[in-house]
Amino acid sequence: MKMKEALGNSSIRDFARGGLMLILIAALTLEATSIIQFYFSQKGIKEEARLRAESEMEATQLKILDVVDQAEAAVRNSIWIAQWCLDFPDSLPSVTRRIVTDNPVVAGSTVAMVPGYSKRRPLFSPYCHKVPGIDTLCFKSLATPEYDYPSQSWFTEPLRLGKGYWSEPYVDEGGGEMLMTTYSVPIFDRKGQAAAVLTADISLDWLTELVGGIEVYPNAFNLVISREGQLMVCPAESLVMQRTFMEMAAKAEDTTTINKLGRSMMSGRSGQIEFKQKGKRYHAFFAPVERTGWSISIFIPDSEIYGSIRRIGAFVKLLQILGIVMLILILRAVAKNQMKYKEIADKKERIENELQIARGIQMSMIPKTFPPFPERHDLDICGIIVPAKEVGGDLYDLFIRDEKLFFCIGDVSGKGVPAALVMAVTRSIFRNIAAHEDRPERIVSDMNESLSDMNESNMFVTFFCGVLDLTDGHLRYCNAGHNAPLILTTDKRSLPIFSNLPLGIISDMEFKGQERYLCYDDALFLYTDGVTEAENSAHEQFGEQRLSDVLSSRRSSIEHLKAMEEAVAAFVGDAEPSDDITMLSIHYLNDKVPEGLERHLTLHNDIQQIPRLSAFIDSIAEKAGLDSSLSMSLNLAMEEAVTNVMLYAYPKGTEGDIDVEAYISPDMLEFTISDSGMEFDPTAAPEADTSLGVEDRKIGGLGIHLVRKIMDSVTYNRENGKNHLSMTKKI
Amino acid sequence: MEVKINKQDSNIIVEFIGRLDTPASVEASQAIEPVLADAGKTIILECKELSYISSSGLRIFLTIRKAAAAKGGKVIVRNITDDIRHVFMMTGFLNLFEIQ
Numbered sequence: 001m002k003m004k005e006a007l008g009n010s011s012i013r014d015f016a017r018g019g020l021m022l023i024l025i026a027a028l029t030l031e032a033t034s035i036i037q038f039y040f041s042q043k044g045i046k047e048e049a050r051l052r053a054e055s056e057m058e059a060t061q062l063k064i065l066d067v068v069d070q071a072e073a074a075v076r077n078s079i080w081i082a083q084w085c086l087d088f089p090d091s092l093p094s095v096t097r098r099i100v101t102d103n104p105v106v107a108g109s110t111v112a113m114v115p116g117y118s119k120r121r122p123l124f125s126p127y128c129h130k131v132p133g134i135d136t137l138c139f140k141s142l143a144t145p146e147y148d149y150p151s152q153s154w155f156t157e158p159l160r161l162g163k164g165y166w167s168e169p170y171v172d173e174g175g176g177e178m179l180m181t182t183y184s185v186p187i188f189d190r191k192g193q194a195a196a197v198l199t200a201d202i203s204l205d206w207l208t209e210l211v212g213g214i215e216v217y218p219n220a221f222n223l224v225i226s227r228e229g230q231l232m233v234c235p236a237e238s239l240v241m242q243r244t245f246m247e248m249a250a251k252a253e254d255t256t257t258i259n260k261l262g263r264s265m266m267s268g269r270s271g272q273i274e275f276k277q278k279g280k281r282y283h284a285f286f287a288p289v290e291r292t293g294w295s296i297s298i299f300i301p302d303s304e305i306y307g308s309i310r311r312i313g314a315f316v317k318l319l320q321i322l323g324i325v326m327l328i329l330i331l332r333a334v335a336k337n338q339m340k341y342k343e344i345a346d347k348k349e350r351i352e353n354e355l356q357i358a359r360g361i362q363m364s365m366i367p368k369t370f371p372p373f374p375e376r377h378d379l380d381i382c383g384i385i386v387p388a389k390e391v392g393g394d395l396y397d398l399f400i401r402d403e404k405l406f407f408c409i410g411d412v413s414g415k416g417v418p419a420a421l422v423m424a425v426t427r428s429i430f431r432n433i434a435a436h437e438d439r440p441e442r443i444v445s446d447m448n449e450s451l452s453d454m455n456e457s458n459m460f461v462t463f464f465c466g467v468l469d470l471t472d473g474h475l476r477y478c479n480a481g482h483n484a485p486l487i488l489t490t491d492k493r494s495l496p497i498f499s500n501l502p503l504g505i506i507s508d509m510e511f512k513g514q515e516r517y518l519c520y521d522d523a524l525f526l527y528t529d530g531v532t533e534a535e536n537s538a539h540e541q542f543g544e545q546r547l548s549d550v551l552s553s554r555r556s557s558i559e560h561l562k563a564m565e566e567a568v569a570a571f572v573g574d575a576e577p578s579d580d581i582t583m584l585s586i587h588y589l590n591d592k593v594p595e596g597l598e599r600h601l602t603l604h605n606d607i608q609q610i611p612r613l614s615a616f617i618d619s620i621a622e623k624a625g626l627d628s629s630l631s632m633s634l635n636l637a638m639e640e641a642v643t644n645v646m647l648y649a650y651p652k653g654t655e656g657d658i659d660v661e662a663y664i665s666p667d668m669l670e671f672t673i674s675d676s677g678m679e680f681d682p683t684a685a686p687e688a689d690t691s692l693g694v695e696d697r698k699i700g701g702l703g704i705h706l707v708r709k710i711m712d713s714v715t716y717n718r719e720n721g722k723n724h725l726s727m728t729k730k731i
Numbered sequence: 732m733e734v735k736i737n738k739q740d741s742n743i744i745v746e747f748i749g750r751l752d753t754p755a756s757v758e759a760s761q762a763i764e765p766v767l768a769d770a771g772k773t774i775i776l777e778c779k780e781l782s783y784i785s786s787s788g789l790r791i792f793l794t795i796r797k798a799a800a801a802k803g804g805k806v807i808v809r810n811i812t813d814d815i816r817h818v819f820m821m822t823g824f825l826n827l828f829e830i831q
Contacts, residue, residue: 607753614752629814632783636818639785643753690823694800697793702786702822709821 019331026327030320034313041309046283049216049305050272053285053298056214060296063210064289067105071183071200072164072291074103082111082187082198089113089121092196093139096128099200100137107180108201110142111187112149114159117195125149129201132178154182155197162186166292169204169232171241179204179241181226181292208233208240211296217304227293229266253277261286265295355417359391362420365427367398370558378470379405380587382557385580386530386565392580393419393461394528395427399434403470406434406443409482409526409584410463413502422459426451426503430465440465440478441513444503448480448511451504460504464497464526466586473518473588473599478511485526489519489600489661492551496665516663517623519599523587525551525560530579534568537575542568557585601660603642605650605677613642613660620662624669624731634669634729637710640703641673641682641725649677649723673725680723681716682707734762742773745795748780751788759791770798772805776828779810784818796827807831 078099085091092111099109108129116122125142142149149155154167164185171179184199211222211233224233229244239248245265249258257275261284264271270287281302288295303310363385370382383396393412398405408430412419426447433446444465451461464485466477477495481502484494498512518524527547534542550567551560561583568581601616603609617638621631642658650656656677663670687708688701707714711727718724732755735746743766751759766774774795784792792808799806808828811819819825 607757610753614750629817632814633817635783636785639752643785643787688822690821691826692823694793694796694827697797697827699790699793702789706786706818706821 019328019335022331023324023327027320027324030323034316034320037316038309038313041312042306045305045309049283049300050285052216053272053283053300054287056216057285057287057296057298060211060214061287061289064207064292064294064296067202067206068166068183068289068292070103070105071202074099074106074109075164075183075185075198075200078198079185079187082196083189085111086118086187086189086195089118089124092124093126093128095198096126097137097139100128100130103200105202105206106200107178107203110149110199112142112155112197112199114194114196115150117193123150132205154184154199158184158186158197159194168226168228169230169241172201179232204232208237214298216298217300217307219304220298220300223297223299224289225262225265225295225297227266229262232294261297265297268293268295355391358417358420359387362391362424363387365424366396372398373400376400376470378588378590380557380589381585382561383582383584384561384565385582386568386577388415388530388577388580391416391420392530393423394530394580394582395423396526396582396584397427397430398584398586399431400470401435402438404438405468405470405586406465407468407526407584407586408463408465409485409528409582410461410503411482411528411530411580411582412461413459415579418457418459422451422457422461422504425454426461426463434465434467438467439513440467440476441511443467444478444480444500444511444513445509448503448509449507452507460502462502462528466524468518468586468588470590473520473522473590474515475518475524476513476515478513480511483527483529483532485524486548486551488523488525488551492548495524496663514665516665517599518588520589520591521587522600523557523560523585526584526586527564528580528582530577530581531564531568531583533579534572534581535575535578536572542571546571557587560585599662599664603646603658603660605646605654605656605658605675607643607646609646610639610643613638616660616662620664620669624664626731630729630731633710637707637727637729638671638673640706641671641727644682644703645673645675645677645680645723645725648682649675649680651678667730669729669731671727671729673723673727675723676721677723679718681718682725683714683716732759734759736762736766738765738769742775743769744775744777746777746780747788750783751781751791752783752785753787756785756787756791759788760794763791763795766795767798770795770804771802774799774804774806776806776808777810778808778812778815781811781815784815786822789818789822789824792824792828805829 078095082092082095085095095111096109100106108127110125110127112125113121113123118124123143127140127142128137131138157167158165164183167182167184169179169181180201180203182199182201184197186194187196187198189195207224211224214222221235222233223231225245226232229246231240231243231245231248234240245262246259249255249262252258254275254277257273261273265286268288272283272285274281274283276282283300283302283305284297286295286297366385367383372381373379381398383398385394392415394410396407396409398407410426412422412426429447429450430443433443437443437446444463447463462482463480464477464482466475468475479497480500484497486492487495496514498514500511501509532542532544532547546567547564550564555563564583565581599620601613603613614635617635618631621634626634642660645658656675659674661672682704685701685704688698688705690705707727710729712730713728715726716723732750733748735748737744737746745763745766749755776792776795796806806828809831811830
């Protein structure tokens with residue numbers, strides 16, 4: 001049992017281990033797929049982010065260029081008029097006004113004369129500009145000692161380069177008073193001498209607005225830096241024009257990367273770069289703005305790009321966990337179910353085991369060790385129950401008390417556990433009652449009372465009980481609805497039985513007992529109907545004839561049972577045995593049975609043997625308690641019958657044996673004379689006429705006459721080459 | 732079985748002692764040969780000690796009776812026990828013998 005439990009537990013453990021393995025594999029697979037999916041999604045998303053950033057930058061660039069173009073165009077278109085006005089400096093303010101008025105993008109404009117070019121106006125730079133919030137234009141002169149326009153780069157650079165020039169952004173103090181950038185072109189007179197610089201200012205406010213308006217991702221930010229690295233547009237407005245990108249880079253965590261970014265941007269390249277700042281990962285996309293030398297960059301935090309995918313990833317992970325949890329729950333449920341099934345299977349097995357044990361207990365009640373009384377040489381007993389598949393209700397039992405062998409055989413109606421229980425009860429009642437009761441009819445009727453009393457399930461027991469006095473072979477028996485045992489003497493026949501009712505049907509039943517004597521070498525063969533009703537596949541029954549045939553030759557008890565078992569098995573063949581096969585063979589071997597008690601006599605065909613017959617008959621008569629005259633009558637009848645055989649069955653000179661058997665029952669004596677001589681039927685002889693006178697009287701024929709007169713019945717039959725003459729006498 | 736024959740002047744007393752069963756009758760039939768020769772006399776069959784008789788014994792009785800009848804003698808059966816009387820009765824011998 002322990003072993004089994006251990007096995008059960010280990011299989012549960014195996015199952016759990018298997019489940020864990022399954023979960024692990026499922027989790028790993030899910031994780032692997034999500035990692036792969038994440039990797040490719042990430043790639044796609046990064047690509048998308050790049051495209052978005054680039055397209056935004058391109059659009060912004062186009063917008064900037066549009067403004068730049070407008071400003072440049074405004075300036076270029078006014079070059080000719082500015083050249084025309086060189087000789088009339090006082091008309092120059094109107095030129096600037098026209099530039100400012102005609103071009104919305106232009107915030108201010110000036111024509112700055114090369115110092116000393118005009119004799120009349122050696123320093124001259126009339127400036128026209130818009131004032132934010134005011135509809136009118138303002139005019140002022142930049143030729144002030146504070147401003148000193150000839151030193152400003154917007155003035156010097158175009159003259160030096162000899163072409164149009166975009167200034168670095170600057171806050172034009174004393175000029176436009178705003179953050180601006182200036183496009184300036186040199187103006188040459190007809191002689192090709194540099195005469196003035198014509199400018200158009202662009203306020204960078206719109207740039208801030210434009211670039212600030214780019215919102216690739218909610219938390220992305222954008223920068224525009226100038227050729228020199230000045231911050232032109234920056235989320236922290238206070239830093240605009242106050243810091244250069246490189247100054248900022250120096251403060252960054254990943255200085256190397258940011259420096260590299262700065263250099264790339266300032267050298268007008270486009271591309272992307274990744275860096276880390278304050279634990280956040282950033283992707284920087286950058287592109288130059290042509291002509292101006294500016295560079296736009298968009299900084300997108302990693303979390304922004306991958307935010308959605310991470311959210312999806314988290315959601316997927318949640319689903320996965322949910323899935324795994326469900327898997328675990330399902331597995332647990334399955335395991336529980338499995339355990340339940342196992343429990344059921346265990347229970348079934350336990351019931352089967354218990355049935356097996358019950359069967360074992362049942363069988364242990366039956367004497368199974370043979371010989372059961374090894375110290376006794378006057379008994380050769382063997383019994384067997386060949387169990388059918390199902391637990392049955394057959395039983396036999398035997399024990400010796402006071403030199404008496406108590407034995408019984410029985411068959412409980414029905415099959416299965418109820419029959420087994422009744423069988424057990426029957427057996428213990430038999431033991432209880434037989435412990436103090438010697439008479440089989442009393443044992444049987446007491447058992448009947450007990451079994452009827454508690455018989456609520458209407459089960460009954462066919463039962464045969466015998467008590468054999470081992471000292472003299474006196475057998476008393478009582479039958480209760482069981483089939484008659486066979487008795488094997490010189491021949492074999494069914495033991496004469498009163499059938500009576502089986503046990504457990506009606507209480508207050510009277511059971512009649514019977515008795516007879518067993519001689520040395522006599523045997524009883526008791527059996528249940530499992531033997532005779534054993535069926536083969538053609539549904540034929542084994543039957544009593546086959547049973548009787550198997551027992552024909554003299555054998556020991558164990559040989560009888562073996563022979564019978566084999567015969568039944570051979571007969572039944574492959575058919576499933578439907579009932580227990582129970583047999584009990586009792587072979588009486590008491591060679592010390594007193595002479596006078598011998599119930600069997602063999603004589604030679606010699607009339608000198610008659611005294612032996614006489615002694616035999618006397619002993620029977622004495623045993624049967626007959627008076628002397630009846631004894632003499634029996635003697636006479638038997639002598640006549642045997643003499644007849646001696647004289648007529650065996651022709652003169654031939655030798656032969658004559659077997660005489662006597663059976664004593666309480667109210668009757670039965671004698672059988674058997675011989676293997678010629679067929680001779682004494683009952684066929686004509687009746688002697690006892691009324692004739694002396695002269696007519698025949699000498700012969702008196703013998704059979706006397707037999708007829710004395711005996712109550714005389715029957716003759718010839719069987720297997722033998723004459724059998726049976727006679728009965730009521731006593 | 733013993734058969735005692737006591738010949739007197741006018742009668743012969745034949746005394747059967749014991750069991751007159753088949754084997755005994757074989758001997759007895761020889762023993763009574765002299766009686767049969769003297770069957771003209773009165774033959775007394777003394778059965779006081781005869782405990783048993785079978786048909787062979789009865790046959791001896793009948794043989795004596797037949798011889799007596801042939802020679803004008805007389806047979807008297809004396810002192811038979813009840814059991815033997817019963818056998819005589821069963822066989823009709825009571826009618827054949829004078830029983831005393």
